[in-house]
Amino acid sequence: RFEEALYLIKKLLTEEMPVTFSGNFYSIEQAKGLPRPVQKPHPPIYIGGGGERVLSFAAKQANIVGFAPKNSQKGLNMKDAT
Incomplete structure (x- = not known):
């Protein structure tokens, strides 16, 4: 579960918006990872x-x-x- 959560967090922080994801534990549709982090590619x-x-x-x-x-x-x- 933790591995999938971290994958999703990184996806929200680094990919173009909106983000859609469906995994074994988490699913999101058309989510926006805002505010964008100052650190690149992510904190x-x-x-x-x-x-x-x-x-x-x-x-x-x-x-x-x-x-x-x-x-x-x-x-x-x-x-x-x-």
Whole structure:
């Protein structure tokens, strides 16, 4: 769900308006992503989390990745996750 939401947010911030989208979790028709961001192509995306799946996604889609230090103590290799 989060992956689809981020895809939709980026679409609203970067594509020509109006935007139509139909996914597994979200659908919009003729939506306008206003106001347009000053940053191009969009504001920095910050994703934080603790699981390997979210960190892997964040490494691909985020500009800034935050993770909980306690995960390295649990044996999750941050380098492998991202």
